[in-house]
Amino acid sequence: MADPRHDRIADLLKSRLDALRERDGDLGARRDRFRARRAAVVPAAAPPGEATDGVRVAPAASGAAAIPRFGEPFVPAPDAAEAVGRTLFARRAPVPEGPSEAEVEAMRARWMEAHRGATPAEAVGGHPSARHRDLIEVLEVRTVRVGVGDPFELRQRLARTLPLIPGVREATSHRLRQEGFADLEALCAHDRFGSQARCLCRLIREDDTARLADAVGNRLGRSAPLALALASLLDPADLLFLDIETMGLFGGSPIVVVGLAHALGGALQVRQWVAASPDAEAALVREVADAAASHAALVTFNGRAFDWPYVCGRAAFWGHPILSDPAHFDLLPFSRRAWRGTTTDCRLSTLAREVLGLHRQEDLPGSLVPRFYQEYLDDPAHRAGLLAAIAVHNRYDVEETVRLFGALQALGDDDG
């Protein structure tokens, strides 16, 4: 079946894609960088003008003004022409140092050796699911308690937060208090704000988490601790923790592993779905959709921008669109707000290590997930260890998301 022309065409496309990949850096590094940039943390001691974790730091200038606005690439450009040049030739922030080729080789060898002769299901410690023979289900129960706050306290806290009313800011809130409107309940009788206050009081009475989340997010910002505290209105078992591993970043490549976790009694059940072949992805996505539909809210780290839209995209790809839009607690903005300036960067594994004291052992860097999965697919019978590496990495991510959620909850109300 030697066909030089078709081979040439395929090689040409492959070389173009490889060139793009080289330009962008490895996928995971890009994803890490993406997360790091969104979570940009400027260490107090960073030398000015130096790049730190893929984020350009402002040149020495007057204090706060020099700190880049979060979520935006920083362009130090007093000079218009320079700015033009920069925008047109957008310099990508430096990729965080990944492991060297030798380290990758050693890692690959260790994982392969650890699971020599194992089937994919054996390697990841699971069993084929009912939905598809190539979809492996991995179940584990951990002694982690998913805790939420006291709902009564939260309701009182919400009721005291007058700025939830459109048009009320700090100054107005202060004035209203002096006029005797101590909480929303009292404000229901107010001429101007009464109807809005009555509406909010109803949402609080009905524990309408989704609409309260909208109100808090719109009025106080996505990172307001109160927005996360809304989880107190839910039963811990109603929270679904989610993290995915994919072959690409842009949404057009398969999801290979998904990790889900939820409270079960006083413990934590971690359920992973591992695609032993791309054929299993359709079933994998349906499992996620079913799980999401049976929980009131999702909890992720950067899932609002990445994991959840990716799952929705792949569900549509396979013709089983997800129509629900569950409440979503994305821990990234809260973490950024809570630990800004105190940790090296704002990646999940860094926070887990530096804030929670959790150290991963033999963890595959996220940037190597696509590469390991490609290699696994080229010879599934002999490389199941590579699949196990990805699954373990994912389990770390999910468990740390759960623990981070607990830590953030424990920080409590500091939003006055």
Add this chain to the structure above:
Amino acid sequence: MADRADPAATPDERVRAAVASLGMDASTAPFVADVRTVPARPARLQPLPGAADPAIGRYLLHRGIPALYAHQAQALQLGMDGRDLILATATASGKTLSFGLPVLHALARDPDATALFLYPLKALTHDQLEVLLAMERTSGVDLFPAVYDGDTPRVRRPRVRQQSRIVLSNPFEMHETLPYHHLWRRFWSNLRFLVIDEAHRYTGVFGSHVAQLLRRLLRVAEAYGSRPSVVLASASIANPGEHAQALSSRPCAVVDDDGSPAGPRHVVFWNGAADGAPSPFTQARDLLVRLVGQGLKTLCFTQSRKGAELVASLVAKGRGGAGLKVAPYRAGYLPEERRRVEKAFRDGEILGLVSTNALELGIDVGDLDAVVVAGYPGSVSAFWQQAGRAGRRGGESLAIYLAFEGILDQYVLRTPDVLLGRRYERATIDLENEHILAGHMLCAATELPVAVDEAAQPEGRIARGLAGRGLLRKTEAGYVYAGITRPQEAVKLDRIGEAQIALVDAATNDLMETLDLERALREAFPGAVYLHGAKTWVVELLDLQEGVARLRRQDVDWWTVAVTDKTAEIVETFGTREHGGVQAGTGTIRMTHRVTGYLRKRFDHVIGGGPLDLPQRTFQTTAMWLDVPAAARPGVTDLLGALHALEHAMVGLAPLAVSCDPADLAGFSTLQASHSGGPALFLYDGYEGGIGLAERAAEDLSRFVGMTRDLLARCPCESGCPACCLSPRCGSDNQPMDKRGAVVLAGEISGLR
């Protein structure tokens, strides 16, 4: 949009007077080679089809349109019947209304229905948005028309996806956005119309890419249960029905029975190279100034950006032009600037405009009396698109064809029937190009699983080739993409998209415009005189690292041209074969273009220049080449001329021989090829990495060269014409050229003598 205001008598008289005076004035008469008048065509009207939604009646009433032209009524009826169609009527025949009405009907009837309008250029969508907003206001139907393209701010995108019923976009944006179809669920689920305007632009390799893109798009729509009607609109081409079907994958009814009125159109053939003539750009300026002075609103088309700037600058400083309002218009200017000029011209604030073919497409600049086509625009279709800009009211109009001194220009001047006979060019689409099929197979596999019939060729083999490299993985539902980076980025629909250089005013640091790298090296090298805003600027610095060129405003009376050097080097040979004593090879070549220096010219005299040290541009692609022994042949007086003529004729026949546009394939002839030291002819793909055209040309070389021989031998011209071996894209003004020699060579190679 056709406007049916009263055709005032006075403008007609002014046009007639202008034509008459051109032929009578001693200063102009010697240049007028011929004047022909295309007779008027009366309007043919039809009432609105009875079943049309009342919203259409309301809209037409507001516009003051009492009845439809025949082709508009026909398009509306076909659209209401759910038929796919292509409109192929003249410029200014009211095409926007023709495809707008069936869409309005459908969207008025079904409050959820949506429509997608695709344009080849972003500039067009903004113009059309205004028209659709007006349609929404006056028809009372909520259309929420919105532009969705690369310039649409991120925050505004979700609302367009969730709310708009008419989305205006372009193929490039759809190429990028298709994988995210789940965000467009409402839109795709209700898609009733796919409108493709300026369909003639989708020809050659670009057209073949768009054809595959449209298949992907319709596949996504189908996944959401939609089967939109396809409506295409095109300028005049030789094969509208065939083109529409190739592009859209649907058999389309052809609507070309133009019912719009056209006044008498006077076509003046002007010899810009007559004895004693000043430079053709000066003549273009004189004509523009003269016509504007006679009260005619005039648009002058030039065939290059530089030409547009030059003519406008000559108007600004020349005699008699000082008080006139004339502006240049071309690609490269910032969008706000272009829109400002469009509006000023439309409102009559500016009476004369100099433009490149950027205005050839349907951007509304209002009514015009006269058009000057300065230089042959490369095709009969393009000429009529430009000339058709004049006389929008059905009144009399004037088109002047200003022939430059080039051989091709002069041939068209001597043979007016080339233009008047309206033998339009064909639009070519290749549905079998395996490079293009493979690229789109990857893209499609990011959108939905791709079911491939393994036995069907070439799809089966392409899919296996891609799967063999891990780019596709096979599943029960079909192939899925399994690469890491976006294939949409690796598969370019067009050649554009390479690095851009920002031209910056050194005094103010303001961004003036952007140029692609290739053009910047040729036109914005250090010391180059650059024309912008009809003024001269001198390039101080070109910084390729930063992507910036700094220009300083300076009045100079010279201009500069880059001296370039072009070489072809064979990198890999796929195979060779002998044809009548000539070795034909295929393989990968590296083309090297280098700007080695520049000349400073005042008028046509070289007054200086110097060497330049600029990085060379190399370009790897696939090619076929002919190694022609340098032996003397009876009938071949000039071997390089013969090779050159053969090269041009082969490129010209490319649409028939390899199903591409002539512009997709490039040629290069030399007496000293680097691989052999002897004469050689190269045909190569004008696409980085190659796209299979030259290889295909080599496959059946005897037949291809035989066809070329027949074309050359049977062409009645003496020493070459645009129908055989004169090319509008030639970099050396079609010199040297030995048509008879080419016939001999071709006979030798093809075995036909």
